[in-house]
Amino acid sequence: MVDRVSTGTNRSLDAVQQPCVRDRLERMDLEATGSAAALVDSSRRIVVLTGAGVSTDSGIPDFRGPDGLWTRDPDAEKYSSIAYYLADPEIRRRAWQHRLTNPAWTATPNPGHDALVDLERSGRLELLVTQNIDGLHVRAGNDPSGVVEVHGTIRSARCVSCDWRGPMADVLDRVRAGEPDPSCEVCGGVVKSATVFFGESLDPEDLRRSFDAAARCDLLVCIGTSLQVYPVADMVPTALRSGARLIIVNAEVTPYDDAADVVVRGSISEVLPKLFA
Numbered sequence: 363m364v365d366r367v368s369t370g371t372n373r374s375l376d377a378v379q380q381p382c383v384r385d386r387l388e389r390m391d392l393e394a395t396g397s398a399a400a401l402v403d404s405s406r407r408i409v410v411l412t413g414a415g416v417s418t419d420s421g422i423p424d425f426r427g428p429d430g431l432w433t434r435d436p437d438a439e440k441y442s443s444i445a446y447y448l449a450d451p452e453i454r455r456r457a458w459q460h461r462l463t464n465p466a467w468t469a470t471p472n473p474g475h476d477a478l479v480d481l482e483r484s485g486r487l488e489l490l491v492t493q494n495i496d497g498l499h500v501r502a503g504n505d506p507s508g509v510v511e512v513h514g515t516i517r518s519a520r521c522v523s524c525d526w527r528g529p530m531a532d533v534l535d536r537v538r539a540g541e542p543d544p545s546c547e548v549c550g551g552v553v554k555s556a557t558v559f560f561g562e563s564l565d566p567e568d569l570r571r572s573f574d575a576a577a578r579c580d581l582l583v584c585i586g587t588s589l590q591v592y593p594v595a596d597m598v599p600t601a602l603r604s605g606a607r608l609i610i611v612n613a614e615v616t617p618y619d620d621a622a623d624v625v626v627r628g629s630i631s632e633v634l635p636k637l638f639a
């Protein structure tokens with residue numbers, strides 16, 4: 363049995379002024395990382411669930427965080443709401459302008475992404491499920507057939523009427539060439555990013571693969587996710603019911619910390635190479 367090690371939140375770490383207390387927290391973080399690495403080493407069927415925290419060190423802000431899009435532009439949430447998007451051409455025009463400048467176009471994978479490629483190469487990664495839409499796991503080198511992007515990807519575009527799909531880069535070229543709200547070239551319908559908007563359903567096949575993998579794994583590692591977005595967060599109780607161990611790597615407290623074998627609070631791009639390399 364691996365000892366449960368929790369180190370408090372990064373927020374409290376930032377607030378700590380006395381060096382002795384900070385040193386103690388850093389020691390606890392090292393201890394938690396070591397316990398997590400031992401658990402990874404002894405596991406054979408590993409499922410990983412990632413969220414926004416994996417990509418922040420690639421320069422992609424969590425859109426709910428202090429520097430996030432939704433915080434800076436209160437209207438921005440409407441760009442990802444299917445009801446607003448379909449009803450209002452002005453929302454679509456502004457959404458296309460935002461897509462032109464999405465940080466995903468210039469972001470590169472960080473050592474956290476690279477460590478998950480190493481895990482795949484070790485032959486023990488059953489499935490990588492991500493809530494991120496930036497496509498950075500595949501860009502880092504994970505096999506696309508072993509990655510489920512449950513909230514879709516901004517790297518593809520989709521027609522809401524005929525389900526045409528194509529590269530987002532091609533549609534963004536049309537926006538740059540002067541089409542403020544490019545329509546589907548097949549049927550004339552509304553085009554959006556191939557991401558799951560508020561008011562849209564997640565792909566049932568994606569969910570089936572994710573939950574099947576969670577039920578079969580011997581270790582579930584949740585990284586950079588608040589575990590508060592459902593149904594994906596239900597992968598955790600699914601895995602635990604099947605007897606899997608649980609590692610959580612996240613800056614903030616999650617609802618499943620008490621159920622985890624190890625909780626690590628440290629920097630994701632520093633911690634993951636120690637777990638998976």
Ligand SMILES: [Zn+2]
Pocket residue numbers: 521522523524525526546547548549550551
């Ligand atoms: Zn169409």
